[in-house]
Amino acid sequence: MKGSGAKLFVKALMEEGVETVFGYPGGYAVDLFDELYRQDSIQIVLPRHEQGLIHAADGYARSTGKVGVCLVTSGPGATNLVTGIATANYDSVPLVCFTGQVPLGLIGNDAFQEVDIIGITRNICKYGITVRDRNDLGRIIKEAFYIAKSGKPGPVIIDLPKNIQTELGFLDYPDEVNIRGYKPNINVHIGQLKKAWKTLKNAKRPLILAGGGITRGKAYDSLQKLIDKSNIPVVTTIMGRGAIPTDHPLYIGNTGMHGTYASNKAVSECDVLFSIGTRFNDRITGDLNEFAPKAAIIHIDIDTASISRNVKVDIPIVADANIAIEKLLDWVEPFETQKWLEKIKAWDEENPLGMKKGKGMNPEIIINKINEIFEHYTVVSDVGQNQMWTSQFLKMNKERKFLMSGGLGTMGFGFPAALGVQIAHPEEYVISISGDGGIQMNIQELATAVVEELPVIICVFNNNYLGMVRQMQYYFYGKRYAATCLRRRSSCPSNCKGPNSACPPYTPDFIKLAESYEVLGIRVTSEEEIEPAFRRALMNRKKPTLIEFMIDNEELVLPMVKGGNPMSEMILPTGKR
Amino acid sequence: MEKRWIALYVENEVGVLAKIAGLFSGKSYNLESLTVGTTEDKTISRMTIGVKSDDITFEQIKKQLNRFVEVIKVIDLTDVPMHRKEILFVKVKNCTTHDKTELFQIANVFNVHVSDYGKDSVLLECMLPDRRNDELIQLLNLHFKTIEVVRGGSVAIESISTSCI
Ligand SMILES: Cc1ncc(C[n+]2csc(CCOP(=O)(O)OP(=O)(O)O)c2C)c(N)n1
Ligand SMILES: [Mg+2]
Secondary structure (H helix, E strand, O other), rough: EEEEEEHHHHHHHHHHOOOOEEEOOOOHHHHHHHHHOOOOOOOOOOOOOHHHHHHHHHHHHHHHHHHHHHEEOHHHHHOOOHHHHHHHOOOOEEEEEEEOOOOOHOOOOOOOOOOOHHOOHHHOOOEEEEHHHOOHHHHHHHHHHHHHHOOOOEEEEEEHHHHHHEEEEOOOOOOOOOOOOOOOOOOOHHHHHHHHHHHHHHHOEEEEEEEEHHHOOOOOOOHHHHHHHHHOEEEEEOOOOOOOOOOOOEEEEEEOOOOHHHHHHHHHHOHHHHEEOOOOHHHHOOOOOOOOOOOOEEEEEEEOOHHEEEEEEOOEEOOOOHHHHHHOOOOOOOOOOOOHHHHEEEEHOOOOEEEEEEEEOOOHHHHHHHHHHHOOOOEEEEEHHHHHHHHHOOOOOOOEEEEEEOOOOOOOOOOHHHHHHHOOOOOOOOOEEEOOHHHHHHHHHHHHHHHHHOOOOEEEEEEEEEEHOOOOOHOOOOOOOOEEEOOOOOOOOOOOOOOOOOOOOOOOOHHHHHHHHOEEEEOOOOOHHHHHHHHHHHHHHOOOOEEEEEEEOOOOOOOEEEOOOOOOOOOOOOOOO | EEEEEEEEEEOOOOOOOHHHHHHHOOOOOOOEEEEEEEOOOOOOOEEEEEEEEOOHHHHHHHHHHHOOOEEEEEEEOOOEEEEEEEEEEEEEOOOOHHHHHHHHHHHHHHOOOOEEEOOOEEEEEEEEHHHHHHHHHHHHHHOEEEEEEEEEEEEEEOOOOOOOO
């Protein structure tokens, strides 16, 4: 049987088990949309901007482990995906993005809406290819799904010229993949693992550092077993937060730029650092010369290139996190960590995590209310102070999940990604937490949330500022708040050093804006209003609710280590270093 | 920082060269030379890549290359006996008769070919290891006023008798 490329495209999606396509049409994708219209098993979600679209597909993929599918037109449709592709690539999220393209014969002519999207995205995706022969279409789609989800997952781009979409050809979809240059290795080298165990076994002050690889590698249960069996304390990266329940007695906290005092101390003082699924980026290590100076470092990662790149590792192990930990469990015995744990506890008591009290409602209080009111949720934060506070105070475990853009730190990611999560999990409580800056980067997706009837609870932490950057200006740039005040108007004094009674009102009025989208909008200005607002949102399960929290403009994320400084040089809440 | 060599088998497809070259620019690796051509199998190309780097960066480069779906095999030629040659054309212009005689002598000593000749210019065609080409260019620069240099980049293949490195 023969049929168009578009027909094979739809058949391929069905065979891959795709249920949702995040799509935005245009002249060079309309054939594909037409074919999708003629069937019922795959639904099309139409976000209001391609950037929102790909972040939604990303949230869908992160929360399900399935491949997120994007379908956009050529030219501007394709270039609007770029930030989302880089975001997914950085956090190892499996996506397959189909971009329309001008007919093969027009490529190179600077035709209307022609861009070389494969060239543009070459170093921000796992793989990208233009289909140049209708006969290759089935194989290419099959390979794309395989590449996206195997090994270290990532985004794959398939550029589909218009004539390939319409050309008749066979409709066979291959069962198997064989790519000679791509054979991802997941199995663990037992010799290396034995070596690691020999080193770990003799540790007096062992420490586990868990990164995003635990979540991506579905190693949650095995890690928990390892910890319970060994009594080794754990710190996490921001991406690894939630890899073990945040209330587990052996969990210390996040490490890195905004890590807790006890966590960063523990990294500095441990004698063996057993790290799993982290690339040791600069936000984790600070000054490389002073990172874990007393420790032998063991590093398990699925990506060879992540090992011994930033930090020199003593025992490298290339493996899938879950497989490696499971193997290790055969040997592990309980450690004598009592003394070490007491030391860590003393550090924590010396400088516990927590925001200044007495100023009324602050982010810690708001997030604690979420912890209290909900028994399960997926919280998706945006980027900035709101993200760090959420990461610091949100309770996490298997039922209390947290997603965000860790590697690229993409403002505007949180809200659309939350929509993708809610589409995949209609019954889940999906809570989006954004700053007043970031929410405006994809605010148009309020329409998507309404038309898709998604009861996402959208929390906007309004501090009137691009708070994370303002914090840097506060500490390191003499309070010169250049381009971080979102209330600022051209009539304001040029040398403003902070808010006062003469400040102009905030624009937009988020509540009116929400209402214009038929979204329930609630403004919360005091602690007593927090719980009723969430209760109202819980009653509103057919539509989104936007809750704007008016928080103190000058709130800070602490502790903090200045970029490039050693992790031992923390700015602490009391002001002491 | 040392000069090192890699041989790379890649899919002979559109965009692969750009992807490999892009890795070097994007990650600020020091690319010294890159050549590419098809192999006995038309669907596979082999690249010869010369880089200047320290040990850690060189390990990273190999790992990053290995990550590419289109890369079939990465061969580190650093400690491998190999034959390595680079094509070099040098046109020496504005020569006197004396210059020309000297050029023939130089060609003799360096074991290169005079492949074209005119009233006042001489074309040398060289196939030498890149370092030897460097030396020849240096020498010609010293003795002649106007020279035009076209270099092809190195190609390398592993040795059969392991003796020659
Ligand atoms: C797309 C993008 N642009 C710029 C930045 C740099 N940046 C990081 S945090 C931040 C401030 C975010 O402000 P807001 O959304 O209000 O959150 P807050 O920090 O105030 O909680 C900025 C500008 C970024 N991460 N992403
Ligand atoms: Mg803000």
